[in-house]
Amino acid sequence: MSRRIPASTIRRLSHYLRSLEDIEDEGRETVSSEELADRGQTTAAQVRKDLSHFGSFGKRGLGYRVDELRGRLRQILGVDRVWKVGLIGAGRIGSALFEYPAFESRGYECVAIVDADPEKIGALWGALRIRPPEEIESLIESLGIELVILAVPAQAAQQITDRAVRAGIKGILNFAPIRLKVPPHVAVEDVNLVMQLEALSFAITQRGLGE
Amino acid sequence: MSRRIPASTIRRLSHYLRSLEDIEDEGRETVSSEELADRGQTTAAQVRKDLSHFGSFGKRGLGYRVDELRGRLRQILGVDRVWKVGLIGAGRIGSALFEYPAFESRGYECVAIVDADPEKIGALWGALRIRPPEEIESLIESLGIELVILAVPAQAAQQITDRAVRAGIKGILNFAPIRLKVPPHVAVEDVNLVMQLEALSFAITQRGLGE
DNA sequence: TAGATTTTGTGACGCTTTTCACAAGCGGCG
DNA sequence: CGCCGCTTGTGAAAAGCGTCACAAAATCTA
Numbered sequence: 436m437s438r439r440i441p442a443s444t445i446r447r448l449s450h451y452l453r454s455l456e457d458i459e460d461e462g463r464e465t466v467s468s469e470e471l472a473d474r475g476q477t478t479a480a481q482v483r484k485d486l487s488h489f490g491s492f493g494k495r496g497l498g499y500r501v502d503e504l505r506g507r508l509r510q511i512l513g514v515d516r517v518w519k520v521g522l523i524g525a526g527r528i529g530s531a532l533f534e535y536p537a538f539e540s541r542g543y544e545c546v547a548i549v550d551a552d553p554e555k556i557g558a559l560w561g562a563l564r565i566r567p568p569e570e571i572e573s574l575i576e577s578l579g580i581e582l583v584i585l586a587v588p589a590q591a592a593q594q595i596t597d598r599a600v601r602a603g604i605k606g607i608l609n610f611a612p613i614r615l616k617v618p619p620h621v622a623v624e625d626v627n628l629v630m631q632l633e634a635l636s637f638a639i640t641q642r643g644l645g646e
Numbered sequence: 647m648s649r650r651i652p653a654s655t656i657r658r659l660s661h662y663l664r665s666l667e668d669i670e671d672e673g674r675e676t677v678s679s680e681e682l683a684d685r686g687q688t689t690a691a692q693v694r695k696d697l698s699h700f701g702s703f704g705k706r707g708l709g710y711r712v713d714e715l716r717g718r719l720r721q722i723l724g725v726d727r728v729w730k731v732g733l734i735g736a737g738r739i740g741s742a743l744f745e746y747p748a749f750e751s752r753g754y755e756c757v758a759i760v761d762a763d764p765e766k767i768g769a770l771w772g773a774l775r776i777r778p779p780e781e782i783e784s785l786i787e788s789l790g791i792e793l794v795i796l797a798v799p800a801q802a803a804q805q806i807t808d809r810a811v812r813a814g815i816k817g818i819l820n821f822a823p824i825r826l827k828v829p830p831h832v833a834v835e836d837v838n839l840v841m842q843l844e845a846l847s848f849a850i851t852q853r854g855l856g857e
Numbered sequence: 858t859a860g861a862t863t864t865t866g867t868g869a870c871g872c873t874t875t876t877c878a879c880a881a882g883c884g885g886c887g
Numbered sequence: 888c889g890c891c892g893c894t895t896g897t898g899a900a901a902a903g904c905g906t907c908a909c910a911a912a913a914t915c916t917a
Contacts, residue, residue, distance in 0.1 A: 441874065445848050449841040453823065467894065476825050479894090480876060487896060495895040496883040512844045513851030531742035537823065537840050582846060605853075606846035608839070612664065612748070614687050622849035624842040628819070629748050630660040631835040633723045635793060635817035637656050638833035640724030642816075652904065678864065690864090691906060698866060706865040707913035 444485045448508055450475045451482065455505040467498040517542050519579055523595055524586035525550035525558075525565050528610055532584055533560060543582070547574045551591065568595060575602035586610045655696045659719055661686045662693065666716040678709040728753050730790055734806055735797030736761035736769075736776055739821055743795055744771060754793070758785045762802065779806060786813035797821045 454474040458466050468482040475482070486492055486504075489511050493499045509515040520543050522529055532538070533545060548565045550556060558565045566574060574580065583599050585592060585607055592611035599607065606622040609615055615623055665685040669677050679693040686693070697703055697715075700722050704710045720726040731754050733740055743749070744756060759776045761767060769776045777785060785791065794810050796803060796818055803822035810818065817833040820826055823841075826834055 439873090440852075442845070443874075445845050446841055448848075449838075449844045450825070452844075453840075469894085474825070478876075480878095481874095483894090483896060484875075491896065493895050494883065495881070496885095496893045498894065511848070513847035514844055518843075518847060527742040527745050531738040532839075534738050535839070538843070541840055541843070543843055581850065582843070605850045608842060608846060614661075614685075620853065622846050622853070624846050626837070626839065626842065627660075628743075628746070628837065629752055630657055631819060631837060632729075632749070632752070632754055632793070633660045633663075633725055634653070634656050635819060635833050635835050636724035636729060637659075637722065639792065639816045641651075642831065642833070650903095654904080680864085689906075691908095692904095694864095694866060695905075702866060704865050705913060706911070707863045707915090709864065 440488055444488060445512075447475060447477060447481070447485050448512060451485075452505065452508045452512065452514075455501055455508065459501050459505060464501055465498045466501050466504075468493070471499075514542050517544050518582055519544055519546045521545070521547040521549065521571075521574060521578075521580040521583040521599075522586070523549045523568075523571070523583050523599075524610075525552070525555050525560070526586060529584070529586040530560075532586065546578045546580060549574070551587070568598070571595065571598045572602040575599060575604055581605045582608065584608045584610070585615075589613045651699055655699060656723075658686060658688060658692070658696050659723060662696075663716065663719045663723065663725075666712055666719065670712050670716060675712055676709045677712050677715075679704070682710075725753050728755050729793050730755055730757045732756070732758040732760065732782075732785060732789075732791040732794040732810075733797070734760045734779075734782070734794050734810075735821075736763070736766050736771070737797060740795070740797040741771075743797065757789050757791060760785070762798070779809070782806065782809045783813040786810060786815055792816045793819065795819045795821070796826075800824045 451471055454471055455466070457474075468479040471482045472479045489507070492504050492507055506515070520538070522533055522545050525548055529548070529550070533548070538545065545563070548560055548563050549568055549571055550565050551568050555565050556567050575583075581604065583604055585595060587595055589611045592609070592613055593615060596607065596615050596617060600617055600621055604621060606624070607615065607617070608624050608626065610626050612627060612629060617623055662682055665682055666677070668685075678690070680690040682693045683690045700718070703715050703718050717726070731749070733744055733756050736759055740759070740761070744759070749756070756774070759771055759774050760779055760782055761776050762779050766776050767778050792815065794815055796806060798806055800822045803820070803824055804826060807818065807826050807828060811828055811832055815832060817835070818826065818828070819835050819837065821837050823838060825836075828834055
């Protein structure tokens with residue numbers, strides 16, 4: 436039951452949650468730390484340590500009740516409610532994300548779309564009309580948007596971010612390949628595909644060299 | 647000059663490389679570890695430590711020659727050559743990636759597209775014709791594909807992976823929200839947007855609670 | 858050339874995270 | 888009811904990473 440939680444623990448919790456949903460679909464009612472570990476490329480001790488940061492949810496000799504643990508994880512991760520999301524950038528990536536079914540099904544509801552391209556402004560995507568960047572602040576404030584998905588070119592990203600921060604945004608999922616400057620109370624997650632490809636080419640290259 | 651390199655070091659190297667390109671565009675010829683640190687949300691000591699895993703590239707009192715360090719980093723990350731990439735899954739995400747300019751410009755060349763949808767098979771994307779999954783092995787072997795981008799639904803992902811592995815694939819950029827089982831000589835990088843969104847909602851939720 | 862100045866490369870240190878090991882708790886069975 | 892097998896929760900040990908501090912090396916100045 437500690438204070439500061441490692442980022443790696445959070446990533447694993449997210450994975451445990453997905454495993455629990457699978458296990459629930461299989462009709463099982465309890466699960467052990469060892470089985471959760473097997474499904475998540477980790478160890479039983481790690482699973483128990485991760486969970487112990489937040490309390491004791493299991494029964495000794497028995498394991499964890501699947502539905503109960505699932506509920507607790509959803510609560511811990513803050514996904515036991517709907518988050519209103521703004522999509523900024525209606526290009527290829529924005530469009531792919533908008534139609535990504537996992538978002539809606541997991542409680543992330545897109546309530547606004549913004550793009551700077553005059554050709555796109557006013558267009559309808561589903562029930563949403565694409566708005567111009569000037570409206571970012573008012574959209575965030577009037578719709579109660581807490582998260583934005585930032586899918587704009589690198590050179591526009593910081594400026595857009597500043598507008599969103601000014602309007603009180605709480606978190607940013609950033610697809611632009613730059614390090615955004617934000618005040619400490621704003622959370623940022625970077626999606627950097629080039630970096631991940633480079634991690635792959637490093638691993639492959641190294642493997643040939645190393646041994 | 648050590649053996650096992652931390653994943654976080656690789657991520658930072660990728661970022662240093664991007665900073666070096668910016669610095670080169672600005673016409674500068676040398677750079678200090680301190681400046682690289684400032685651009686990368688890290689410290690000068692960390693930059694030097696990261697680089698020291700691979701050798702000594704700087705000159706004391708002077709710093710690093712931008713073009714030389716850039717070349718060395720490209721070499722270390724394995725991006726001093728063209729990688730042939732296969733795109734598996736021609737849905738929304740696949741399409742967005744296919745048109746993502748950063749891939750081509752950074753030496754990742756898409757040489758094949760595969761999809762299971764009979765409606766899509768045979769269609770032309772640029773100069774490439776979409777192929778059926780049955781051809782995965784032969785495409786990988788005949789075209790010399792080393793990396794695949796896996797953008798298919800979760801339930802198809804493992805099966806496709808097995809085919810690719812059988813054909814000798816070396817690395818997989820995985821967009822499916824499952825942990826792929828692969829032999830140890832195959833590198834996998836997971837892109838897990840739901841996990842990143844959950845990390846955001848955790849950070850925001852926690853922030854309100856914590857202090 | 859000598860001394861001042863700058864900046865790297867790296868061993869030592871300290872914090873964070875993972876792994877280990879086991880006592881404590883729970884259900885089942887004879 | 889008491890013992891047995893199983894699994895959790897958690898301190899303690901180990902490993903992994905990042906930070907610090909400084910000698911070494913290079914340039915600059917006079």
